[in-house]
Amino acid sequence: MSIIETNKIDAMGMSKDGQGLMLMLADHLDWNNEQEHLILLQEKINAYLAFIESNQYSETYPDTAFEYYVIEVSTKYKAPENCLKFFEVINTQLKEYRIQVILSEE
Secondary structure, three states, rough: OOOOOOOOOOOEEEEEOOOEEEEEEEEEOOOOOOOHHHHHHHHHHHHHHHHOOOOHHHHHHOOOOOOOEEEEEOOOOOOOHHHHHHHHHHHHHHHHHEEEEEEEOO
8 A cells, every 4th residue: 555545544553552543654655746745645644634533443443542643654765845844734733633643764
C-alpha cells in the first residue's frame, strides 16, 4: 500500500502505552513534483482523518476508547521545507482533536 491508494490504511496498531491508535502512511514518492506530492499527501491524510472520525478502527479494536491518534508518515525521500511547514499547519489544526501527524524519514 502507498500514498497513492487513498482508500486504504497502510498499517495500524496501538501505541506502547495502549492509549493511542497509531496509523502508518507509506510515502515512496520522490519530491520532483512537490505540488502534486503535497496534494497526494493531503488526500491520504484526509482519508486517515475520515477513518478516525468514523471510528472505522473499531472493527479491529472493538470497545477501545483511544486517548490520542498518531499518523506517522514514513517517507523514502527527505521531505522539503514546504512539507515540514504543511505538517506544522495541520498539527496546529488537529491538536484539539488529539491527533498528531509525524514525519519518519528513512
